[in-house]
Amino acid sequence: MSHAALETRQGHIEVRNFALSYETIDGAVEAVTDTQIHVAPGEFVSIVGPSGCGKSTLLNAVAGFLKPTCGIVTVDGNAVTGPSAERGMVFQQYSLFPWKTVRENVEFGLKMRGMPKFERARAARTLLGLAGLEAFENHYPERLSGGMKQRVGIVRALATGPKVLLLDEPFGALDAQTRIIMQQILTNMWQRLKISVLFVTHDIDEAIFLSDRVYCMTARPGSIKAEIQIPLERPRQQAMMMSSEFLALRRGLMSLIREESLKAMGGEITDLGMQGLSIELQGHSIADIL
Amino acid sequence: MSSPALMTSPNQAAATAAPGAAIPPSRPEFSARAARWFRLNQDRLRALLIGTASLIAFLITWHLLTTYRVVFFVKFTNVPAPLAVYASFTKAIHDPKFLMHILLSCRRIFIGFSLAALVGVPLGLIMGRFKLVHEIVFPVAEVLRPIPAIAWVPMAIMLWPTNEQSIVFITFLGSFFPILVNTLHGMTLVDPVLVRAAKCLGARETSIFREVYFPASLPHIFTGLTVGMGVAWVSLIAAEMISGQFGIGYFTWEAYSLVQYADIALGMIAIGVLGLGSSLVIRAAGQLVMPWRSR
Known part of the structure; x- marks a missing residue:
């Protein structure tokens, strides 16, 4: 399956004139407005933005769970009309089936495709081996650690050989150490499979470290505020996170996000305003602590 | 050594x-x-x-x-002593009539409860999945649900040609509503993210039903079955006491009429043991069907 992706360079995501609004009693509320993004075949693209900016909404529309109010989402020229196995998805809450063993979870997509039992068991074992999980194939997810669960989640999404992989803050619930290891694992898998990836996160370091390109979204209603190329060479090493190049990118993205986060919080808090606060906390003012 | x-x-x-x-x-x-x-x-x-x-x-x-x-x-003047009850127990286990009472009650429970499970579980699953069915069935179920199964006894006698059928019907009714309500409750609690995950992996309606909704609801289905089994016994004993000629409930009531006080306690204990045994059977079945929940 990776060969096919290599030869035909599939997995071109295109989101054009995209807007999505929810109907409420007070009228329509815009979640995302006037958004264009694209992911080239084999490219790793992240979306960052303040919480509630609609980045997950955008991803769910690409997955086919939400219909855009206007605009269109296409993958390789075909309009997305609903969820399908050609767009694999990894969720923040792992969302493994608790009643299936690790291997049965990985087999699920193949089973839906009608692959015979023996074949899909073998395929699942191979994939689990790549992720270092073969010893846990007969465990139920409940007994795994968060990092292992998410590895299963990624392997399960990749098992059907999708054209694109969509990840919705997949490492958000993991501790810092595990998260770094998971980022490395994801990078390795992505490089091996040459699959297109659309990755949603609120972690700026994570976005820079993983991506070829990062979209930064504005506060609600979300739209694309900036598009940043990440020219760091691959394969990426942990040490790069200390390089001046990385830090410059980080500073740039930070200030973009900070602006939007403040807007999202009401936009009234300014540095001047902070200094005006003089509440004493153990002898320090809030301004000092902040 | x-x-x-x-x-x-x-x-x-x-x-x-x-x-x-x-x-x-x-x-x-x-x-x-x-x-x-x-x-x-x-x-x-x-x-x-x-x-x-x-x-x-x-x-x-x-x-x-x-x-x-x-x-x-x-x-406690007329209450039988434990030894007297034990004496009547040793006599009863050699009495084919006592064993027949027990067997008959068990058969009624088996038929009534199985029917309730066979109707209640699928109906609950379908109601949880299809809004229209829910909208049609739910109001009727809500009106009938608070009526205790015992209150159905006169109606059941009118409805069914034989006494046996009406007693089984009472047992059915007693266990039906807890099973239905708990199954439905389980369906409403299915994690929508799991459904989305299944869809992303290419699952269609029937597969999602079989692979996600059903196993996700199983813990609640078994809660319903356990509660339903308890209510089934309550309803059965009441029905047997009122309109039966056989059964352990009838045996207990008959013992009172015949002034065989030790047999009253024997009947009660038998009912308790049978109730306990049947809920153990359900628990064992639950562990068998849901291996992921047993540690």
Whole structure:
């Protein structure tokens, strides 16, 4: 399956004139407005933005769970009309089936495709081996650690050989150490499979470290505020996170996000305003602590 | 056999052991394991010990209250003593009529409860999945649900041609609503993210139903089955007491009419044991069907 992706360079995501609004009693509320993004075949693209900016909404529309109010989402020229196995998805809450063993979870997509039992068991074992999980194939997810669960989640999404992989803050619930290891694992898998990836996160370091390109979204209603190329060479090493190049990118993205986060919080808090606060906390003012 | 010298050297122990005698497995390790087993199962052993003591205390209290015919608000004058009940138990187990009463009650439970499960579980699943079915069935179910199964007895006698059928119907009704309501509840609690995950992996409607909704609802279905089984017995006994000619409920009531007081307690205990046994069967079935939930 990776060969096919290599030869035909599939997995071109295109989101054009995209807007999505929810109907409420007070009228329509815009979640995302006037958004264009694209992911080239084999490219790793992240979306960052303040919480509630609609980045997950955008991803769910690409997955086919939400219909855009206007605009269109296409993958390789075909309009997305609903969820399908050609767009694999990894969720923040792992969302493994608790009643299936690790291997049965990985087999699920193949089973839906009608692959015979023996074949899909073998395929699942191979994939689990790549992720270092073969010893846990007969465990139920409940007994795994968060990092292992998410590895299963990624392997399960990749098992059907999708054209694109969509990840919705997949490492958000993991501790810092595990998260770094998971980022490395994801990078390795992505490089091996040459699959297109659309990755949603609120972690700026994570976005820079993983991506070829990062979209930064504005506060609600979300739209694309900036598009940043990440020219760091691959394969990426942990040490790069200390390089001046990385830090410059980080500073740039930070200030973009900070602006939007403040807007999202009401936009009234300014540095001047902070200094005006003089509440004493153990002898320090809030301004000092902040 | 187990002198310290032998224990330290198993080879020597094997060499010197009498032919044919079992070689003791290295004893120190065994006793260490036993000690660990006791430590790990401390809480369970404690519960077992206290539980047994409490049951014995209950029997002794019962014995004392009845032998001294205590009258203190409640009258124990005519209450049978535990030994009298035991005597009538030893007599009853050789009496084919008593066994027939029990078998008949069990059969009624089996038929009524199975029908309730066969109708209630699928109906609950379908109601949880299809809004229209929910909208149609739910109001009727909500109106009928609060009516205790016992209140159905006169109606059931009118509805069904034979007494047997009406008693089974009462049993069915008693267990039906808890099963239906819990199944439906389980369906509403299915994590929508799991449904989305299945869709992303290419699952269609029937597969999602089979692979996600159904297993996700199983814990609640089994809660419903457990509760339903309890209510089934309550309803059955009441129905048998009112309109039966056979069955353990009828046996208990008949014992009262015939002034065989020991048999009243025997009937009650039999009902308790049967109820306990049937809920154990359901729990075992639940563990079998949901291996992911047992540790």
